[in-house]
Amino acid sequence: MTEQPHPIAEASPEAEALAAQPEPALDIVRRVLAGEHPTLIPKERMSIDRIHMVEQDAGARSANFDEVNLGLTEGLAFLEAERCLQCKKPTCIDGCPVRVNIPLFIERLRDGDIAGAADSLLSDNALPCVTGRVCPQETQCEQVCVRAKKGTPVAVGYLERYVADWAQAHPEALSHDRPARSGKAVAIVGSGPAGLTAAGELAKHGHKVTVFEAFHAPGGVLIYGIPEFRLPKDIVQAEVDRLVAEGVVIEPNSIIGKTFTVAELRERFDAIFLAVGAGLPVFMGVPGENFKGVYSANEYLTRVNLMGAWDPINDTPVLHGQRVVVVGGGNVAMDAVRTAKRLGAAEATIVYRRGREELPARAEEVHHAEQEGIRFDFLVAPVEVLGDETGWVRALRCVRMELGEPDASGRARPKPVPGSEFEIPCEMVVVAIGTRSNPLLTSTAPDLTVSEYGYIETDEHGMTSMPGVFAGGDIVRGAATVILAMGDGKRAAAAMDRWLTTGSAAEPEAMPEEQAVATEV
Numbered sequence: 001m002t003e004q005p006h007p008i009a010e011a012s013p014e015a016e017a018l019a020a021q022p023e024p025a026l027d028i029v030r031r032v033l034a035g036e037h038p039t040l041i042p043k044e045r046m047s048i049d050r051i052h053m054v055e056q057d058a059g060a061r062s063a064n065f066d067e068v069n070l071g072l073t074e075g076l077a078f079l080e081a082e083r084c085l086q087c088k089k090p091t092c093i094d095g096c097p098v099r100v101n102i103p104l105f106i107e108r109l110r111d112g113d114i115a116g117a118a119d120s121l122l123s124d125n126a127l128p129c130v131t132g133r134v135c136p137q138e139t140q141c142e143q144v145c146v147r148a149k150k151g152t153p154v155a156v157g158y159l160e161r162y163v164a165d166w167a168q169a170h171p172e173a174l175s176h177d178r179p180a181r182s183g184k185a186v187a188i189v190g191s192g193p194a195g196l197t198a199a200g201e202l203a204k205h206g207h208k209v210t211v212f213e214a215f216h217a218p219g220g221v222l223i224y225g226i227p228e229f230r231l232p233k234d235i236v237q238a239e240v241d242r243l244v245a246e247g248v249v250i251e252p253n254s255i256i257g258k259t260f261t262v263a264e265l266r267e268r269f270d271a272i273f274l275a276v277g278a279g280l281p282v283f284m285g286v287p288g289e290n291f292k293g294v295y296s297a298n299e300y301l302t303r304v305n306l307m308g309a310w311d312p313i314n315d316t317p318v319l320h321g322q323r324v325v326v327v328g329g330g331n332v333a334m335d336a337v338r339t340a341k342r343l344g345a346a347e348a349t350i351v352y353r354r355g356r357e358e359l360p361a362r363a364e365e366v367h368h369a370e371q372e373g374i375r376f377d378f379l380v381a382p383v384e385v386l387g388d389e390t391g392w393v394r395a396l397r398c399v400r401m402e403l404g405e406p407d408a409s410g411r412a413r414p415k416p417v418p419g420s421e422f423e424i425p426c427e428m429v430v431v432a433i434g435t436r437s438n439p440l441l442t443s444t445a446p447d448l449t450v451s452e453y454g455y456i457e458t459d460e461h462g463m464t465s466m467p468g469v470f471a472g473g474d475i476v477r478g479a480a481t482v483i484l485a486m487g488d489g490k491r492a493a494a495a496m497d498r499w500l501t502t503g504s505a506a507e508p509e510a511m512p513e514e515q516a517v518a519t520e521v
């Protein structure tokens with residue numbers, strides 16, 4: 001008896017995807033969604049339109065903390081994978097800061113080998129469940145995908161998330177090589193993406209890894225900053241659990257600089273990686289910032305995410321303003337304003353001194369915020385926080401801005417429009433205009449060279465001025481992105497391994513060609 005293809009259920013994500021496809025692709029799409037893995041020519045692949053991620057309804061989600069993006073079904077993941085052209089020169093890899101072999105994992109997925117896709121993805125990227133959710137793919141791999149030249153790029157981020165979530169749900173299907181013990185012990189300070197990535201890489205080399213974390217829970221910004229509705233905390237915890245299962249030891253509630261100094265750690269460990277992030281909030285420096293009701297975004301998000309203040313069952317309180325103004329235009333500002341909306345704010349407003357085009361937040365976050373009813377006041381800058389006689393915020397006084405010549409960052413410099421001041425009535429102001437390095441660790445490590453802004457300086461291998469002490473992530477670059485922090489963790493781990501095994505962090509010089517051939521023979 002021939003096997004019948006399974007039908008596409010009515011009103012399913014597959015049925016919606018089929019309905020949205022152009023006529024020439026319909027037959028192929030039907031076959032793929034029915035479970036076939038056909039051999040297609042590039043023209044047929046090009047005929048398939050990019051699929052959409054299913055999302056929680058905007059009205060419903062702006063009142064809950066459940067994840068907004070709901071992921072792909074298997075059929076949709078196979079379909080999107082068919083869009084990849086398997087380019088001879090895969091520009092997508094150049095667009096990825098950790099150089100994930102994107103065509104390889106997509107090819108395996110396309111052929112129905114999800115375990116193979118997961119093995120390939122995980123060998124390049126230690127936290128794909130995270131990066132599949134929070135990376136700005138539209139300015140990285142997807143921006144330079146060949147398909148973006150004539151239409152929409154392959155949805156690399158969606159596919160990464162699909163494969164990574166599958167791997168998290170099927171640990172038994174993955175390859176687990178147990179490395180031989182090296183006999184070396186390394187300390188990682190900070191358990192954000194840089195620290196966790198380095199921990200995983202060093203454990204793979206057989207070193208005994210201990211991660212010191214100031215907070216009671218590991219994960220860094222992934223756990224205390226990025227909200228549940230963008231990055232569920234059980235996903236981050238599962239990544240940490242995987243490392244623990246590989247032998248990594250996590251020491252929470254350990255503030256390096258207070259509990260131990262770097263020099264004390266150096267006596268106990270053969271090498272150290274400093275990945276403490278740049279979590280010290282920057283304030284606006286305008287009058288009235290000390291009124292009750294003004295939060296830094298870090299404090300606000302930490303209360304809600306890490307301390308669970310969104311749920312009244314928990315002890316940590318957080319203010320629930322009816323009218324909340326968030327100052328800033330990055331991911332942190334979007335997270336804060338969408339959190340305020342979910343905590344019941346009738347009016348949740350972003351105040352940003354440049355225009356919509358200049359918003360540094362991920363395009364998807366801005367789009368989601370708009371869908372959820374967030375108000376945006378562009379070309380507006382705060383000049384004073386106004387309070388009432390009891391010391392509570394009552395309004396934010398602002399001035400309108402106009403864009404002038406480009407500044408050092410290349411973006412148009414905003415300048416105030418004289419006489420344009422106005423007030424935005426509110427009960428809460430959240431300041432999300434950036435963070436900088438926290439001197440807690442560096443001020444107790446006089447042998448560490450830091451920049452004038454307090455960031456740790458390293459050489460090209462990630463080694464600091466203290467031999468055997470490496471650093472990476474936001475504490476070296478300044479506030480950046482998850483994937484850049486992970487790239488630093490990966491590179492530093494490779495250099496640390498070399499340093500531990502050969503005494504030099506440098507990569508071995510490439511062998512002259514004739515000698516290499518002779519050795520191979």
Ligand SMILES: Cc1cc2nc3c(=O)[nH]c(=O)nc-3n(C[C@H](O)[C@H](O)[C@H](O)COP(=O)(O)OP(=O)(O)OC[C@H]3O[C@@H](n4cnc5c(N)ncnc54)[C@H](O)[C@@H]3O)c2cc1C
Nearest residue numbers: 190192193194214220221225256277473474480481482485
């Ligand atoms: C709210 C928010 C949203 C963001 N959204 C995105 C996004 O969507 N996409 C994206 O790519 N990037 C985003 N970022 C930026 C990204 O999260 C950071 O660039 C990244 O987390 C930096 O990683 P890291 O490992 O260097 O540091 P962190 O993640 O900051 O981790 C540092 C860790 O070190 C610990 N620590 C600090 N000092 C000590 C000490 N003395 N002793 C012991 N432990 C210490 C901290 O508690 C923390 O756990 C966001 C940032 C924030 C704040």
Ligand code: SF4
Nearest residue numbers: 084085087092145146
């Ligand atoms: S550039 Fe785009 S189409 Fe080409 S291999 Fe990469 S993801 Fe596939």
